[in-house]
Amino acid sequence: MEVIEILQEASRRIYENVKDLAGTDNAAGDFGRGAGGDISRNIDIIAEKTVLDYLKEINFDCIVLGEECGRVELSKQSKGFIIMDAIDGSANAVRGVPFFCSSLAFAKEDRLSSITDGVITDLSNGDMYWASKDRGAFLNKSRIKVHDKEPIYKIIGINTSGATHELMNRLHPIFEQHNHIRHFGANALEMALFARGLLDIFIDLRDKIRVQDIAAGYVIVKEAGGILLDANLNLLDADLSYKTRISFIAASNQKILDDVVSQIKKIKL
Incomplete structure (x- = not known):
């Protein structure tokens, strides 16, 4: 097997x-x-x-x-x-x-x-x-594949549960310019929806996510053609320790990544 x-x-x-x-x-x-x-x-x-x-x-x-x-x-x-x-x-x-x-x-x-x-x-x-x-x-x-066309509605997933005031301030331009922001309460399933092409980008910059939350989503997103980066826009990787906490961005293509990330205030990225 x-x-x-x-x-x-x-x-x-x-x-x-x-x-x-x-x-x-x-x-x-x-x-x-x-x-x-x-x-x-x-x-x-x-x-x-x-x-x-x-x-x-x-x-x-x-x-x-x-x-x-x-x-x-x-x-x-x-x-x-x-x-x-x-x-x-x-x-x-x-x-x-x-x-x-x-x-x-x-x-x-x-x-x-x-x-x-x-x-x-x-x-x-x-x-x-x-x-x-x-x-x-x-x-x-x-x-399944990530959405690779110009979206009719740009849908952005952002996990802000327990986010600091500083992070919300950095992300504010995204909320201000886009009406289609989503977070449903289960990162793994949201990564699956992203891989299916139902979201265009998914952002979690809280430094709170554990490896267990995104491990399966990691390979599913990559195999669906998505881009997975850390908060510094490097390829996402980490050890499997319970102490490890992750921030990540999953994007369907470079264009939407550049578009959305450019709106995040450059306080400390």
């Missing part, structure tokens, strides 16, 4: 186990803070356990880096890392807002740039976004 097939099956099992939980009392609960720093909810715990149980069932030799469970070594002869955010958009899931997903990726080494496979599943409907390095990106069985 190929790695991508393992990630897909684990993702399907998450969907089956949590699809009826969203918005119910059973989705919530407070299980303390997970390895990623956020409060673990019951739906998070169920989703992570689903993946861990499956990987043990098939005896997959790996190290799991989970949002809640932290580092779990399933083998001393590891083939690489499973980077798992079993529920991205937990607040939406608990409240029943139909925008949350699972994000699973595989990396051969301790770097974002070594990711070879990724799967993001929309847990509100079961749609699966997936990609393997040099094989393209897909939504279910259909190949």
